[in-house]
Amino acid sequence: MTVAEQEPFLRIHGVQKQFASRVILEQIDVEVQRGEFIAIVGRSGCGKSTLLRMIAGLEQPSGGQIELTQQAADRTIPIPASTSTRKSTGKRGKMSKTARPPHTSRPNTRFLFQEARLLPWKTVLDNVRLGIPDKSVEHASEALRLVGLADRELEWPSILSGGQRQRVALARALASHPDLLLLDEPLGALDALTRIEMQKLIERLWIEQGLTVVLVTHDVSEAVALADRVLLIEEGHVALDIQITLDRPRERDSGFAHFENLILHRLLQPTAHPHPLEGQRPPNFSI
Numbered sequence: 229m230t231v232a233e234q235e236p237f238l239r240i241h242g243v244q245k246q247f248a249s250r251v252i253l254e255q256i257d258v259e260v261q262r263g264e265f266i267a268i269v270g271r272s273g274c275g276k277s278t279l280l281r282m283i284a285g286l287e288q289p290s291g292g293q294i295e296l297t298q299q300a301a302d303r304t305i306p307i308p309a310s311t312s313t314r315k316s317t318g319k320r321g322k323m324s325k326t327a328r329p330p331h332t333s334r335p336n337t338r339f340l341f342q343e344a345r346l347l348p349w350k351t352v353l354d355n356v357r358l359g360i361p362d363k364s365v366e367h368a369s370e371a372l373r374l375v376g377l378a379d380r381e382l383e384w385p386s387i388l389s390g391g392q393r394q395r396v397a398l399a400r401a402l403a404s405h406p407d408l409l410l411l412d413e414p415l416g417a418l419d420a421l422t423r424i425e426m427q428k429l430i431e432r433l434w435i436e437q438g439l440t441v442v443l444v445t446h447d448v449s450e451a452v453a454l455a456d457r458v459l460l461i462e463e464g465h466v467a468l469d470i471q472i473t474l475d476r477p478r479e480r481d482s483g484f485a486h487f488e489n490l491i492l493h494r495l496l497q498p499t500a501h502p503h504p505l506e507g508q509r510p511p512n513f514s515i
């Protein structure tokens with residue numbers, strides 16, 4: 229079955245959201261394929277987190293529908309065409325199949341926030357075990373190994389750095405083998421270098437674990453570094469939906485700058501004057 233024939237994994241159709249009489253999102257229509265990495269950008273207060281919370285089911289839309297494919301992911305499915313330019317490590321779907329929970333009626337969805345939200349009275353390992361239905365020590369250890377913290381299992385969250393705490397939160401999310409990972413500015417509080425390291429980690433895990441990811445970020449450069457598609461929300465609508473057709477891992481070259489400028493131009497001048505390069509191919513364009 230080709231990607232074009234596949235049912236979207238996530239369908240957001242005519243979604244509207246208002247708080248009291250204030251309309252935040254007027255009409256959002258987006259389809260996401262299984263395995264895609266989507267980034268959502270937009271001005272502060274445009275409704276990015278609200279949309280993510282609605283996808284997670286933490287908030288109800290005032291109108292429209294959000295549908296997730298009923299059957300949980302089969303990890304053996306091929307990578308969608310939109311991600312085929314990524315340089316895969318060949319280790320996709322690495323966590324053991326026997327470790328996966330049985331198929332459930334709703335895809336397993338995990339949410340990561342800007343703060344790691346760890347329990348300070350539990351060890352790193354026990355925090356990760358909280359994310360697993362059967363609290364398996366083995367699976368928690370495996371998840372910690374994936375994020376590079378195998379040697380910190382018995383430590384307390386308070387002695388970890390901010391980046392390490394986010395790694396633990398990521399391990400806790402991954403330990404239950406999610407189909408869909410929702411990231412709400414998870415790197416927003418980190419310094420620039422740690423942020424880039426975490427971006428690389430998230431990209432690697434996305435490839436290896438066959439995840440579908442929706443990331444909300446203020447950082448256009450982060451969106452271009454990570455996403456297959458960047459959605460820009462403006463005045464309650466998706467004003468831009470751009471396919472980032474750059475090879476992975478992404479170099480911060482002229483092609484990268486092309487996409488960054490395209491998105492920044494629109495963010496800074498929201499009244500829809502198209503960027504002079506909009507629709508043109510970036511210098512190192514590839515399919």
Ligand SMILES: Nc1ncnc2c1ncn2[C@@H]1O[C@H](COP(=O)(O)OP(=O)(O)OP(=O)(O)O)[C@@H](O)[C@H]1O
Nearest residue numbers: 247248252270271272273274275276277278279446
């Ligand atoms: N529970 C709520 N009750 C009332 N208003 C809310 C509620 N949640 C969000 N809002 C409002 O909805 C708007 C969008 O909020 P949201 O957090 O989704 O924006 P955002 O784009 O994620 O912003 P930022 O980038 O600053 O995090 C804001 O004006 C916010 O005050």
